Amino acid sequence: MSDNLNVFHIMKTARPMRRLKSDPVPQALLEEILDAASCAPNSLNTQPYRFLVVRDHASKAFFGERYDAAMQPRFSPMVTDPNDRSPTARNVRTALALGKRLKDVPVLLFICGKRDWPMGVPAAKRRGLAPPSYGSVFPCVQNILLGCRAKGLGASLTTMHQVFEAELCEKLQIPDTYGIVAVLPIGYPEGNFGPVTRKPSTDLTYLDLWGIAPES
């Protein structure tokens, strides 16, 4: 692991680490990361997120089995050619392989958000359960990913739980006042951290009016 804790280095090398060793992750280390991650911006400082640290093998096996069953039919059709070495195919293959490993990861971290209607949804249109407060939870999720990276822990962001969320919440006794926003498998990585591949921001940025590229 690199000791370079410069924040820009951390951001640029925090790629998803989906192959994890079975070595335990100390609770104190997780707490240190969650404490720092909780400093993220959130609406009115209400901190509408909760963390559920799952180490129980039966729960991890249940999650892995359901996750894999949800992933395979949706993503396998994207990688039918075994010779396809394109970045997308490689990315999809690594994401698909994760399901079978989930039962053995040291920690599954469930990050839950308090349900609350977005202000843009008028009262008359509010039906059923409100969504979890995504905007107040995702800054914290990203902080956790960066915190894991800084401490040499591998992690990846998953959201496929939404396909089987009701069953999962029942199993983990998550009340319906909260929704699961993200599930992070966390452990010491098998591979090495490395640079992520992204387009330069200049390809994604406009100046003053949509569609006008800034001059550099």
Ligand SMILES: Cc1cc2nc3c(=O)[nH]c(=O)nc-3n(C[C@H](O)[C@H](O)[C@H](O)COP(=O)(O)O)c2cc1C
């Ligand atoms: C909202 C969101 C949901 C994601 N869900 C999953 C997921 O369910 N499973 C998974 O393996 N990766 C998931 N990812 C991770 C992305 O697939 C990954 O970051 C992307 O492929 C880039 O990979 P790279 O950093 O290796 O280039 C998700 C990312 C985001 C932002």
